[in-house]
Amino acid sequence: MPNQNVTPEQQASDAPQSTARRTAVAELLSRVAPVADELGARFAAAGHELALVGGPVRDALLRRPTKDVDLTTDAPPDRILEIIDGWADAVWTIGIEFGTVGLRKGDHQLEVTTYRSESYDPKSRKPEVSYGTSLVEDLRRRDFAVNAMAARLPGYELVDPFGGLTDLRDRVIRTPGRPEDSFGDDPLRMLRAARFASQLGFAVAPDVVEAMTAMAGRIEIVSAERIRDELSKLVCGTHPREGLALLVDTGLAGQVLPELPKLRLEIDEHHRHKDVYEHSLIVLEQAIAQEEDGPDLVLRLAALLHDIGKPRTRRFEAGGRVSFHHHEVVGAKMTRKRLTALRYPKDVINDVSRLVELHLRFHGYGTGEWTDSAVRRYVRDAGPLLSRLHKLTRADCTTRNKRKADRLRRTYDELEARIARLAEEEELAAIRPEIDGNEIQEILGIRPGPLVGKAYRFLLDLRLDRGPIGKEAAAAELRRWAAEQDVTGE
Structure with missing residues (x-):
């Protein structure tokens, strides 16, 4: 001092x-x-x-x-x-x-x-x-x-x-004068304290934490854009857990990212489920450990928010079990709503929401029961987010049971190997029907319109189900489909 x-x-x-x-x-x-x-x-x-x-x-x-x-x-x-x-x-x-x-x-x-x-x-x-x-x-x-x-x-x-x-x-964060005066001048500084805790790994002085807690409601006068920028810097810091925990403990998260403190579900002694809040922070850390080219905002936000649908979908089942059916779908909608309110760019909103929606898809793989068609659909649905989905899925394993963790890791290794094999054989990342829109019109004798799109989607499903079958076979399947649909040329 x-x-x-x-x-x-x-x-x-x-x-x-x-x-x-x-x-x-x-x-x-x-x-x-x-x-x-x-x-x-x-x-x-x-x-x-x-x-x-x-x-x-x-x-x-x-x-x-x-x-x-x-x-x-x-x-x-x-x-x-x-x-x-x-x-x-x-x-x-x-x-x-x-x-x-x-x-x-x-x-x-x-x-x-x-x-x-x-x-x-x-x-x-x-x-x-x-x-x-x-x-x-x-x-x-x-x-x-x-x-x-x-x-x-x-x-x-x-x-x-x-x-x-x-x-x-x-390694401490203090204000030059009274923190109440500093935060009164600009309430965004409360978020900046958490951001610097994340970026620098510094502790925040007790009187600063006390003022943040007392004045958390003042953040409401700050624009969504300024809050978004500070939150992004915090999430992309070297120690985001420290910054996020500070936001939750002071009540600031309840103002700017209320879905996060709501993950602190009460755990009834007769019902068993993970501490979703702690799980989410671990998933964030495990996702960060897989980054290759510096902080990835989309991956980090998806890791942090992937389970925000759980509080709304929690159900107590017989035998002390707890279920969260369709929490990934609910969570994707909540993610889109929150990121939109924070004025994130549309591409970030779309990518993070899609990862949240897809984060459970792997668990249907079981012990490798998926057909090649199902693997193709997994890749197709992930699109350019496939690499991030791999990282998020691996990060989502936080079990302390070493045998279970090893089994999940081996299974995902196998899935990635299958994806790589199919990609090499079929150019999986660029899957499209073997007949394009112009050819559809020529084969069926139809004009541009919604019917062309419907036929295209049929051919895409065919491609995903059966892999490459050649143009001649695809055309034959298209004619068969058109006959069943009673499609006639114009």
Whole structure:
């Protein structure tokens, strides 16, 4: 914690730092964007301050890669434009209403924002922004102490008035001032606390957790899009369980993703079923362990939400058993509704919902009783999601019974081998009828219309059931089908 007996300004300037330490910190920070120091000299020559600030400082000190280069200054936006004129290779002003000017210099993209403070009216979704003149006051308004550090330019002199460096060492998330004030200014910061717990693996300070719990209802004034973005970053973090658990424990999940805490089903001592909430978190972790090219948002959301239909479908059966019939169908509909409310893109909504719907399909495979036709349909129904469905299905095995787990793994290995064999023989991923729409019209003597689509679906089912049979045989089957349907040419 910073010394409470001196002002933040004194802490920023008087904190004892050895020359070696200052040099080491400056060297780390200079790696973010070497051109930033050059820009700092330009601002200084114009009589203005410039500092590298926030996430880039934090990540540099943690030796984490960062894509953002965020800078802050006492210069107002119009003055920023004057200073960078002739130096920047490109400039954009899309955020200038909020005091931000974007620019590109060589391979680096930077954003320069005027010192500011922002807060929310209790009934508004949009922040009120006002400009300031003090770097320390600008840092004071930021969400957490680990993000309330800056490096003055030129030279990369660290400014840390609220103990962010100590918090990085202790791996803790605190607010620069009272958490109630910080969350009152922007309720989204409550979700950001959980997101940083996920991304950094840091603990959240008890007073911050207490404020999140007390103020969870305030999140309702934040737009769905901002909530979605924070939730996606949380789910794609390195430690999503920690962030999600924090959302559930504080009541925030009940506001933004209510299906998640509802998985905490009461377990009657006379009825047996898994802890669905804990199971879902384990499935998420096991899905993550199978990722090959970094975080996969669609896979992670599907793993987290795959069982959200269980609370609505739970039935107590004779003999102490509990059933959840058709929970995958109900869950797919719930998933679509929730992701739509959170304004996720349509492709994400469709893919996650489809995976939830299909996640139980494998269990009909038994010990390999599926025909080749059933395997083809499994592949056809999964389509481009087949690889993700493989991972989700494997992740969904959380039994502690080693023999059962090994049996399920071997069975799915066998199914994947069959899929690979059929794919090699039949180009399974591109299954389509052996006769196209134009040929259907020619063979049956019909014009374009719904009947062509109906015939196409018949031929597709034929292809899935019997595999490749050749065009001649397919045409004969089409004529037989048309005769049964009493189809006549026009």
